[in-house]
Amino acid sequence: xxxxxxxxxxxxxxxxxxxxKEFGVEKIDDKILKLFKKYAGELHPYLKxxxxxxxxxxxxxxxxxxxxxxxxxxTGRGPSSYTHIGHLVPxxxxxxxxxxxxxxxxxxxxxxxKFLFKRELSLExxxxxxxxxxxxxxxxxxxxxxxxxxxxTEYSKTLYPLAIKVAKKITFSTAKAVFGFKxxxxxxxxxxxxxxxxxxxxxxxxxxxxIPCLIPYAIDQDAHFRVxxxxxxxxxxxxxxxxHSKFIPGLGKGGKMSASxxxxxxxxxxxxxxxxxxxxKAFTGGRDTLKEQKRLGGKPKICTVFxxxxxxxxxxxxxxxxxxxxxxxxxxxxxxxxxxIDIINKxxxxxxxxxxxxxxxxxxxxxxx
Amino acid sequence: xxxxxxxxxxxxxxxxxxxxKEFGVEKIDDKILKLFKKYAGELHPYLKxxxxxxxxxxxxxxxxxxxxxxxxxxTGRGPSSYTHIGHLVPxxxxxxxxxxxxxxxxxxxxxxxKFLFKRELSLExxxxxxxxxxxxxxxxxxxxxxxxxxxxTEYSKTLYPLAIKVAKKITFSTAKAVFGFKxxxxxxxxxxxxxxxxxxxxxxxxxxxxIPCLIPYAIDQDAHFRVxxxxxxxxxxxxxxxxHSKFIPGLGKGGKMSASxxxxxxxxxxxxxxxxxxxxKAFTGGRDTLKEQKRLGGKPKICTVFxxxxxxxxxxxxxxxxxxxxxxxxxxxxxxxxxxIDIINKxxxxxxxxxxxxxxxxxxxxxxx
Numbered sequence: 001x002x003x004x005x006x007x008x009x010x011x012x013x014x015x016x017x018x019x020x021k022e023f024g025v026e027k028i029d030d031k032i033l034k035l036f037k038k039y040a041g042e043l044h045p046y047l048k049x050x051x052x053x054x055x056x057x058x059x060x061x062x063x064x065x066x067x068x069x070x071x072x073x074x075t076g077r078g079p080s081s082y083t084h085i086g087h088l089v090p091x092x093x094x095x096x097x098x099x100x101x102x103x104x105x106x107x108x109x110x111x112x113x114k115f116l117f118k119r120e121l122s123l124e125x126x127x128x129x130x131x132x133x134x135x136x137x138x139x140x141x142x143x144x145x146x147x148x149x150x151x152x153t154e155y156s157k158t159l160y161p162l163a164i165k166v167a168k169k170i171t172f173s174t175a176k177a178v179f180g181f182k183x184x185x186x187x188x189x190x191x192x193x194x195x196x197x198x199x200x201x202x203x204x205x206x207x208x209x210x211i212p213c214l215i216p217y218a219i220d221q222d223a224h225f226r227v228x229x230x231x232x233x234x235x236x237x238x239x240x241x242x243x244h245s246k247f248i249p250g251l252g253k254g255g256k257m258s259a260s261x262x263x264x265x266x267x268x269x270x271x272x273x274x275x276x277x278x279x280x281k282a283f284t285g286g287r288d289t290l291k292e293q294k295r296l297g298g299k300p301k302i303c304t305v306f307x308x309x310x311x312x313x314x315x316x317x318x319x320x321x322x323x324x325x326x327x328x329x330x331x332x333x334x335x336x337x338x339x340x341i342d343i344i345n346k347x348x349x350x351x352x353x354x355x356x357x358x359x360x361x362x363x364x365x366x367x368x369x
Numbered sequence: 370x371x372x373x374x375x376x377x378x379x380x381x382x383x384x385x386x387x388x389x390k391e392f393g394v395e396k397i398d399d400k401i402l403k404l405f406k407k408y409a410g411e412l413h414p415y416l417k418x419x420x421x422x423x424x425x426x427x428x429x430x431x432x433x434x435x436x437x438x439x440x441x442x443x444t445g446r447g448p449s450s451y452t453h454i455g456h457l458v459p460x461x462x463x464x465x466x467x468x469x470x471x472x473x474x475x476x477x478x479x480x481x482x483k484f485l486f487k488r489e490l491s492l493e494x495x496x497x498x499x500x501x502x503x504x505x506x507x508x509x510x511x512x513x514x515x516x517x518x519x520x521x522t523e524y525s526k527t528l529y530p531l532a533i534k535v536a537k538k539i540t541f542s543t544a545k546a547v548f549g550f551k552x553x554x555x556x557x558x559x560x561x562x563x564x565x566x567x568x569x570x571x572x573x574x575x576x577x578x579x580i581p582c583l584i585p586y587a588i589d590q591d592a593h594f595r596v597x598x599x600x601x602x603x604x605x606x607x608x609x610x611x612x613h614s615k616f617i618p619g620l621g622k623g624g625k626m627s628a629s630x631x632x633x634x635x636x637x638x639x640x641x642x643x644x645x646x647x648x649x650k651a652f653t654g655g656r657d658t659l660k661e662q663k664r665l666g667g668k669p670k671i672c673t674v675f676x677x678x679x680x681x682x683x684x685x686x687x688x689x690x691x692x693x694x695x696x697x698x699x700x701x702x703x704x705x706x707x708x709x710i711d712i713i714n715k716x717x718x719x720x721x722x723x724x725x726x727x728x729x730x731x732x733x734x735x736x737x738x
Contacts, residue, residue, distance in 0.1 A: 112533050123530065153530040157738045160525035161492065164481050167557030172541075175556050187544050188536030191560035369526045369738050 006180065008117055010220050010247055016053055023222045025054040025244060035062045040100035045314050046093050046245070054219065056229070057241035064212045065101070071212035073097055074199040074240070076108040076221075077137070079130035080118055081259030083268045085344065086248035088136065088351075089311055093245070094216050095140050098147070103214070106199040107137060107149040112156075113196070116188040127151065131362070136268050138358035138365055139351055148367045152195050157369035162205060163194035169231045170194065178223050197228040201237040213240040218247060248311070249304050251282035269352065272345045279305065279341050285326070286333035297329040305336050312343050375549065377486055379589050379616055385422055392591050394423040394613060404431045409469035414683050415462050415614070423588065425598070426610035433581050434470070440581035442466055443568040443609070445477040445590075448498035449487055450628030452505040452637045454713065455617035457720075458680055462614070463585050464509050467516070472583070475568040476506060476518040481525075482565070485557040496520065500731070505637050507730050508723035517736045521564050526738035531574065532563035538600045539563065547592050566597040570606040582609040587616060617680070618673050620651040638721065641714045648674065648710050654695070655702035667695040667702070674705050681712050 003012030005019060020027055028047070032055065037043050039062060046052050061071055075094050077087070098105050111126040118126075130151050137149060152159060175181060175190055203211045215225060222244065229239040250264030259265050266275055285303030287293040300306040300323045310319045322339070325331040372381030374388060389396055397416070401424065406412050408431060415421050430440055444463050446456070467474050480495040487495075499520050506518060521528060544550060544559055572580045584594060591613065598608040619633030628634055635644055654672030656662040669675040669692045679688045691708070694700040 112530075116533055116537055123534065153533070154526070156529035157523070157526040160481070160529050161522040164485055164522070164557045165492065167560070168485055168555050170556045171553045172550060172556060172559060173552040176552075181541065183542040183545075184540045186537050187539045187541060187559050187563060188533045190541060190556050191536070194556060 005220050005222075007221050007223055014247060016219075016246060019219060020054050023054075023219070023226070025056055025219075025222070025242075026058075027054055028052060028058075028243070032058050035059070038062075039065060040097075042100075044093060044096045045316065046089070046311075048316065049310055049319075050246075051089070051311070052093060052216070052243050052245050055241070055243045056225075057239065058214075058243060061212055061214055061241040069212060070103065071101070071214045071241070072104040072106065072203045073101075074106045074108065074202075074213055074215045075217060076110055076196070076199070077130075077133055078110045078114045079126050079133050080114040080121065081129060083133050083136040084259055084265040085268060085308075085312075085348075086250075086265065087133070088140065088268070089248050090216055090218055090245050091137060091140050095142055097214070097216065098143055103146065104203065105142060105147045106202060107142075107147060108196070108199050109134065109149065109151045110192075110196060112152040112188070113192050116186060116192055123153065127153070134362060134365070135355045135358040136351070138361050139354035141354070142365070144361070144364055147365055149365045150367045154366075154368045158202075159195055159198045162198045162202065163191075165235055166197045166228075166231050167191060167194040169234050170227060174227065174230075178227055193224050193227055196224045197231060200225070200228050200240040201232055201235065204237050210236075210238050212238055215240050215242040217242065217244060219244040220247070249307050251278055251304050251308075253283040266344060266348075268348060268355065270348065272341075272348075275344050275348065276341050279308075279337050279344070282337065284333040284336070290332060293332055294329040298326040298331075298333070300326045303336075305333065305340050309336065309340050309343065312340075312347055374589050374591075376590050376592055383616060385588075385615060388588060389423050392423075392588070392595070394425055394588075394591070394611075395427075397422055397424055397427075397612070401427050404428070407431075408434060409466075411469075413462060413465045414685065415458070415680075417685065418679055418688075419615075420458070420680070421462060421585070421612050421614050424610070424612045425594075426608065427583075427612060430581055430583055430610040438581060439472065440470070440583045440610070441473040441475065441572045442470075443475045443477065443571075443582055443584045444586060445479055445565070445568070446499075446502055446506070447479045447483045448495050448502050449483040449490065450498060452502050453628055453634035454637060454677075454681075454717075455619075455634065456502075457505065457509065457637070458617050459585055459587055459614050460506060460509050464511055466583070466585065467512055472515065473572065474511060474516045475571060476511075476516060477565070477568050478502065478518065478520045479561075479565060481521040481557070482561050485555060485561055492522065496522070503731055503734070504724045504727040505720070507727035507734055508720055510723070511734070513730070513733055516734055518734045519736045523735075523737045527571075528564055528567045531567045531571065532560075534604055535566045535597075535600050536560060536563040538603050539596060543596065543599075547596055562593050562596055565593045566600060569594070569597050569609040570601055570604065573606050579605075579607050581607055584609050584611040586611065586613060588613040589616070618676050620647055620673050620677075622652040635713060635717075637717060637724065639717065641710075641717075644713050644717065645710050648677075648706050648713070651706065653702040653705070659701060662701055663698040666698040667700075669695045672702075672705075674702065674709050678705065678709050678712065681709075681716055 003014045033043060036047060073094060109130045111130045114126045115121055115123045134149055181190055200213050225242055232239055250258055252264040263278060266278055282304050284305050285299030287296055313319050372383045402412060405416060442463060478499045480499045483495045484490055484492045503518055550559055569582050594611055601608055619627055621633040632647060635647055651673050653674050654668030656665055682688050
């Protein structure tokens with residue numbers, strides 16, 4: 001089956017090698033990892049494990065960095081649901097980038113997008129999700145002095161006048177070709193990408209000079225930034241650099257973790273017993289019988305339990321060990337699930353505490369007009 | 370030749386009877402004039418002379434008014450040039466409406482529109498025109514306590530979140546059918562009508578209940594409000610009522626007064642000698658020779674000088690008298706031009722004084738986020 005990767009739909013088994021070619025991005029290779037290690041001092045597990053697998057212009061970004069031309073970070077969240085642990089993954093990486101490069105971060109919450117694209121959601125719904133999601137963002141420990149979070153609808157006096165400068169450079173045919181708009185697409189959907197472009201040059205506008213920008217995002221958002229990179233030079237700004245993650249699988253078979261299929265997603269507020277229930281039901285790479293598992297070994301590559309283990313266990317050795325054990329048939333799915341339940345519940349216990357504390361910090365992180 | 374009337378183009382000799390049918394508006398008839406007279410106490414010359422020639426739902430508006438359900442006014446300006454006297458005409462009428470009905474007025478300056486639709490204009494250009502135009506608006510004597518003027522780009526925190534509610538209800542096919550967008554239309558143009566809809570329900574949003582709205586506009590803007598009237602009930606608001614003016618002719622032959630053909634337009638800051646020069650060159654309904662004029666009489670109906678005379682001379686008797694004299698060949702174009710030059714220069718002298726004084730009042734009229 002052909003897979004589909006657009007900002008509003010991810011379907012089928014994604015072939016990342018093919019995406020690299022189709023989207024025209026660069027693979028993250030040893031050269032890039034070397035640069036990361038040189039400037040960050042270490043490699044984040046998500047880099048080592050190639051969860052972040054492709055990029056644009058990272059080599060340029062590091063050259064500028066070397067010259068003392070520091071970059072800022074921009075990432076975003078479309079608030080169409082409560083946060084699940086799949087959402088946290090790129091944010092955890094972004095937080096690491098901020099820490100290692102002492103970078104300012106603009107965190108755009110695209111409440112307008114989710115309102116426009118989701119027929120069933122009201123603006124009140126998406127704002128409720130937005131403010132709930134923000135608690136999770138803050139809980140991850142972003143640097144208050146270097147982070148600005150904003151909702152598009154609450155920052156539109158700043159964003160809209162810049163968005164129309166972008167919009168003026170994007171024809172309907174371009175938008176249609178890139179995003180696949182149809183006759184029944186609403187005119188807000190068609191305009192929206194302009195709003196998503198703005199944070200990629202907002203710091204340059206503020207500073208009155210060009211500042212490099214690095215955008216970490218899940219590869220499904222690529223369409224927006226292909227357009228953005230076309231337009232920004234026409235407005236006199238740098239093209240943003242970017243680094244792209246693969247999709248975080250759901251606990252079911254195939255597809256990314258999706259809040260719209262609640263049993264395949266572990267929400268950050270799930271109680272331990274819920275986490276246990278969901279992981280016990282999860283799709284694994286195990287064989288049908290214990291006997292077969294012993295004889296043939298499991299398939300960690302397609303196992304959602306292993307996938308989550310490798311996202312939340314930062315110790316490389318442990319991950320490699322479990323992978324090996326699985327492949328050799330020395331461990332069974334039930335055991336792995338228990339290990340994962342334990343890790344996730346420990347993580348969530350801490351996260352939920354920090355989430356509670358985040359409630360009093362929201363105003364300090366948010367910028368409004 | 371077929372005429373064209375869209376928000377971005379008015380071409381050919383406009384057949385207003387046909388427009389009434391095509392746009393599906395109602396003719397302003399004696400019944401409506403009677404209602405105006407009843408509630409306003411008098412008829413503005415622009416009503417008597419049918420410069421405002423059509424409407425939507427004025428009968429409903431007056432029924433609501435009778436019940437004590439007062440309306441507010443909404444009009445706008447697209448700041449693509451300095452103000453000429455043609456621009457003033459609908460504003461003068463709007464001011465009269467405000468006075469007679471003690472109505473609040475929202476005055477939208479669509480700087481975003483003009484930036485998006487005029488390839489050659491920067492956002493800085495349109496904002497310069499906007500602030501200059503605002504001086505003329507204020508100079509006309511709008512009630513400071515009942516008037517709010519805003520630029521879309523400076524009020525977008527208020528407007529954008531409401532505009533996306535409108536946008537979500539407008540498909541690309543609708544926008545394309547109504548406005549004639551093409552593949553090379555930019556995505557900001559496509560979205561823009563949503564911004565123009567907002568003031569038609571903004572007072573209702575603010576009040577938390579439905580308030581009737583009356584929009585005076587030149588008929589070329591009708592496309593926007595046809596769409597607006599389709600959408601607003603879907604959001605739970607009243608359809609706005611409206612009253613539409615004919616186009617103000619330029620001083621040349623055919624077409625509306627246009628700032629892009631400077632010699633056909635009298636700008637509000639023109640010096641008396643400029644006014645004189647332009648009016649002396651104006652297209653009239655006079656005959657080729659004095660002899661013929663005496664024998665056949667002139668044609669005030671096609672005469673731009675007479676048109677302006679009837680816009681700026683408020684005394685009905687004088688206007689009727691001049692018309693009669695012209696038709697009977699008792700007056701020649703040069704004399705009429707002298708009369709008009711005198712009237713316009715007197716008007717502009719006062720206007721320019723008030724315009725000067727308006728400079729200190731701008732902040733009191735403008736609302737920003």
